[in-house]
Amino acid sequence: MELLDIGIKFILIVVIFLISLVVAMYSTYAERKLAAFFQDRVGPNRAGPFGMLQPLADGAKMFMKEEIIPTRASGLLFIVGPSLAIMTACIGSAVIPWGQPIQIGSRIIDLQVTDINVGILYIFGVVSLGVYGVMIGGWASNNKYSLLGAIRAASQNISYEVSMGLSIIALLMITGTLSLKEITEQQHGWHWNILKQPLGFIIFMVCSFAETNRSPFDLPECETELVGGYHTEYSSMKLGFYLFAEYINMFISSAVMATLYWGGYNYPGMDWVAAHVGPTIAPLIGVAVMFAKVFSFIFFFMWVRWTIPRFRYDQLMDLGWRTLIPLAIANIVLTGIVMTFFK
Amino acid sequence: MSTFYFIAFLSIFFSLLVIFAKNPVHSVLYLILTFFTFTIHYILLNAQFLAVVNFIVYMGAIMVLFLFVMMLLNLNKETEPGKHYLAKLAGVIAGGCLLVTLVGSLKAYKLSAPVILHDPNLGLVKNLGKVLFSEFLLPFEISSVLLLSAMVGAVLLAKKEPRATA
Amino acid sequence: MEPLSNKRKVIAFKPLNLLERTYLPEIAKGMAITMKHFFKKDVTIRYPEQKREFSENFRGQHSLKRDEDGKERCTACGLCALSCPAEAITMTAAERQPGEENLYREEKYAAVYEINMLRCIFCGLCEEACPKEAIYLDGDIVPTDFLRKDFIYGKDKLVEPPLNQ
Structure with missing residues (x-):
């Protein structure tokens, strides 16, 4: 029995891992395809029907390419950088509840790898660790562009982590728990946190754009100024890891946003559905709803990328420190006032 | 273990x-x-x-x-500052202090009875917060004042001094 | 200054009001524009399968013409090679043997006729120089290749296919 539980957990971990990799893989395809659509083009359409096999072709290309390690780079750290980047990107998905417990036969299986009681903080920790991959890689390359990119990434991540944390605090005041599972369960039906915390959500979203180094905050790797940013010296699959980590990060932060503010796997009328289709199918619908939310966030990420131009560095810092942090603090105070007088 | x-x-x-x-x-x-x-x-x-x-x-x-x-x-190597003899002296004193502390703690070392955790949820945020904001409220607030003063100091250091001519 | 045209527009730098300073309306406007393009029909022509129509005076790959009886028109006078500014054309002349009258119109013909497509600038001067109306640049875009030697087109690629086929 014990062994079976461990086996199920293991399968769940593998499945989530695979899903996040596949989603990241197809995000690269979606990025190119959506970019094309936003610019009245066609996008990749050669590999397979509609270019569906393009990510596989890209992956094969990445693996086949020549591996170059610069002579002046510091050997081990040069390898540690991308490994750390992809590792931190992958372990973030462990605490996200993907769906309600699902009943198969007489067993009830949790669709969450682990429900630790400090789930949000765990995600924060993983995110803050992610910057090391970039920093170590940038420094180990022994290239000034890489170093500049790495330093930009580090300062950007630190700055936006502050306002991200502050925006979360207002949410935590309402939910009263740090466990992602409980937070999701509180948003049953349509009681999504976005209705109570619109400002907090906007701040959180802007910060997650900055944390994932996505446009308009993609200064660490802006080609026009820094050649390629922190991965200038990287080639082959190490470069692939960096690019891949970015897409996995995007997937995870979309999932976090969906969980924290948009109700996760909850949707209006879920009780009615659950009563009609039984305890096996209903959670699966919930999972589908969750993924629909995640994908719409990924779509939004890409939509923003092809709309808003990149910030200048001082504007970035200005936005982070002088706009978002005061806003987040104001949000906390406001939430406190509302909670005191209307409860 | x-x-x-x-x-x-x-x-x-x-x-x-x-x-x-x-x-x-x-x-x-x-x-x-x-x-x-x-x-x-x-x-x-x-x-x-x-x-x-x-x-x-x-x-x-x-x-x-x-x-x-x-x-x-x-x-x-090139930018490494020369080792002043005062710095060496300070190093010796600091090292000596560490040694004394280590020796002292080793002398005071004795096996204590194993601490048994009465409440397994002791480390949770809720309990920690309750303790921090009731029993240890004063030290907690004082430490925050300490941080504030450090911040003010940093701002003062970072601020450009007004030009004498202006 | 006297305005030359009435197109001049005086730009006033008004300080932004609070709503403008948040940039949110402008961002929303931009997002709407990109979204509009998302649903627009794409303007791409999928090249190898689909082709844009050539204009009437488009100059593409050369073709060596035949006359109405299917004989090659070219007489290897060399005027095209002479007129070619890029020196892309070379040829070797040969005399028509008895019994080849149905192949070549003139008594002298080009045994070898080569155009280096990497040198050719598609100016059309060969076409104009030709007294026999034997060469025209009425073909398609010259296809790509991997080796330089494959860009030297001989008679096998240049001469029009025989009429009765």
Whole structure:
């Protein structure tokens, strides 16, 4: 029995891992395809029907390419950088509840790898660790562009982590728990946190754009100024890891946003559905709803990328420190006032 | 118990590497690993919140700043400052103090009765918060004032002095 | 200054009001524009399968013409090679043997006729120089290749296919 539980957990971990990799893989395809659509083009359409096999072709290309390690780079750290980047990107998905417990036969299986009681903080920790991959890689390359990119990434991540944390605090005041599972369960039906915390959500979203180094905050790797940013010296699959980590990060932060503010796997009328289709199918619908939310966030990420131009560095810092942090603090105070007088 | 000894060995090992690493950036990276082992210690002590906070604040923020400064400084042999004899003296005194402390603590060492955790949820945020904001409210607030004063000091240092002619 | 045209527009730098300073309305406007393009029909012509129509005076790959009886028109006078500014054309002349009258119109013909497509600038001067109306640049875009030697087109690629086929 014990062994079976461990086996199920293991399968769940593998499945989530695979899903996040596949989603990241197809995000690269979606990025190119959506970019094309936003610019009245066609996008990749050669590999397979509609270019569906393009990510596989890209992956094969990445693996086949020549591996170059610069002579002046510091050997081990040069390898540690991308490994750390992809590792931190992958372990973030462990605490996200993907769906309600699902009943198969007489067993009830949790669709969450682990429900630790400090789930949000765990995600924060993983995110803050992610910057090391970039920093170590940038420094180990022994290239000034890489170093500049790495330093930009580090300062950007630190700055936006502050306002991200502050925006979360207002949410935590309402939910009263740090466990992602409980937070999701509180948003049953349509009681999504976005209705109570619109400002907090906007701040959180802007910060997650900055944390994932996505446009308009993609200064660490802006080609026009820094050649390629922190991965200038990287080639082959190490470069692939960096690019891949970015897409996995995007997937995870979309999932976090969906969980924290948009109700996760909850949707209006879920009780009615659950009563009609039984305890096996209903959670699966919930999972589908969750993924629909995640994908719409990924779509939004890409939509923003092809709309808003990149910030200048001082504007970035200005936005982070002088706009978002005061806003987040104001949000906390406001939430406190509302909670005191209307409860 | 064996986990504890393994992690404890790792912490000591990495902290020794912090001192003996030639490259300051490597030093900082070893320090990060040391902090990571501390996080595991906290988890072993059933203090999840402290573990995560240690993870976020020390590993995720403070050490990033350390690394940041180290990368920008470009320390190497040529820029190493000459060792003044006063600095050597200070080093000797500090080392002596450490030795005295170590010897003193070793002398006072005796096996205490194993601490039994009465409440397994002791390390949770809720309990920690309640204790911090009731029993230890005054020290907590005082430490926040300390941080505030440090911040004000940093701002003062960073602020440009007004030109004498203006 | 006297305005030359009435197109001049005086730009006033008004300080932004609070709503403008948040940039949110402008961002929303931009997002709407990109979204509009998302649903627009794409303007791409999928080249190898689909082709844009050539203009009437488009100059593409050369073709060596035949006359109405299917005989090659070219008489290897060399005027095209002479007129070619890029020196892309070379040829070797040969005399028509008895019994080849149905192949070549003139008594002298080009045994070898080569155009280096990497040198050719598609100016059309060969076409104009030709007294026999034997060469025209009425073909398609010259296809790509991997080796330089494959860009030297001989008679096998240049001469029009025989009429009765």
